[in-house]
Amino acid sequence: MNKSIPKRPFMKEWHVTGFTVFLLLFIAVVLSAQATQVGQDFSMEQFADLWIKMANPDWSYLPRVLTPLAQTVQMAIVGTLIGGIAAIPFAFLAASNIVRNAFVRGIIRFVMNLIRSIPQMLLAALFVAVVGIGTLSGVLALAVFSFGMMFKLLYEAIETVDQGPIEAMRAAGGKRSQVIVFAVIPQVLNQYLSFFLYTLEINVRASAVLGYLGAGGIGLYLNTTLDTFRYDQTSVVILAILVVIVLVDALSNKLREALS
Amino acid sequence: MMVQKRSLSSRLKPYAAGVIALIIVIWAFSGIEFKGMKDSAGQILGAIFAGLFNPDWSYVYSGHGEDLISALFETLAIAFLGTIISSFIAVPFAFWAAKTSKKFSVRSTTGKFLLTLIRVFPELVLAIMFIKAVGPGAFAGVLAMGVHSIGMMGKLFSEAIENIDRGPEEAIISAGGNRLDALSWATLPAVLPEFINFTLYRFEIAVRSASILGIVGAGGVGAPLIFALSNRSWSRVGIILIGIILMVTVIDWLSGAIRKHLLK
Structure with a gap:
């Protein structure tokens, strides 16, 4: 009997794949570091100064940020609502178990993929340029973002529903509208509400910084306090944002747990 | 046969939820000024779309660094470096925050709280x-990205640690290995594919956020876009938007393909 263990192939013996990946990553790191000029002087003085000022929040500023803070949440809710409702018909049109025409589905998914690839803040910058400074541009940016996101989550949910009720409806001669209302919607309603809350969480976070571009909400105060070097006020704004985000997340998590 | 009647409160519950939701929605709409739209809005929207269809091709490559290609490259570099850095820093945070026993643990609670704090701190x-x-x-962008990503990656990593099979670890300990042996021969090999998967996923998100960092002057393609918007050079806006959409789509597709391959 041959006692020697079988030889590993060359590729595995020398870990060719692993080393190649490592080498490529290493080259990418070096190139990126050059492109971003990593290693400029880090002024610890300035950085520490910032944190020291921020560690002494100017609480008298708090009353002034409450209204824009509420506005931030309002923008997120309205934006999510508009986008979430607008996404429903498109999600049904893109689901393969509702619409058989692959061409229609393909077109809708392609356009929605394009919409989803635009970052939220860029949407906000565009809408500020189009409709002007104010909450409306923020709402529109959030609505378009929610539209793309809810669409994707919803059509995937629709495609993975239990096929039984749909087939039963079709076999009994149900029209497509009846199939949707009686076989699909009851199955995806809870998921839809859960996606809605999830999108709302993301939108509250985004909404807090949208104002930096003039799209309404508390972000504007972030901008002005930073520009005027009032970091003690900046920290009040940031703390207020953090509290709201944590509260909304906690509430939304509770509701989503109740839904599932 | 009598159908058991549901109690009054359980029948009223959906209606109460509906009323509360309606009140919240009305409150939300009350805060938005729906007027105040600029008269020129339609015109500008038209101009942006015209710019998208007649993009400024000369901006794509000019040869001396002030073009779209180099701006997009810088954006990718920020996202890549930021993600790489935080993927390493996130590992100790993940072990800190992982809830590995049923009991309440100060370690995991403080770790989770810290990660939440990092995650919700606005990147801008x-x-x-x-x-x-x-x-x-761009260096400021890399640092911001590197710190901010720790929050999300730490959370995802710690959930991966919580979900692994603890058998191999216990086997090594009971065979006389120390905790370091268990970590390097059982825990890390089990979580590494998940870690790489989440890192790639985070990279997809990082590319999107890196393309807006330029708004505050932290490098990337955001700055030329804001300039073009304020100068109303819509064909320039068009080509930059096309560039960003293309970049994000290609990265999503690439990363998705690698992740599928890894998790097979």
């Missing part, structure tokens, strides 16, 4: 803070 503010320290430029 972080970028502005780093700009104060290193000056405007």
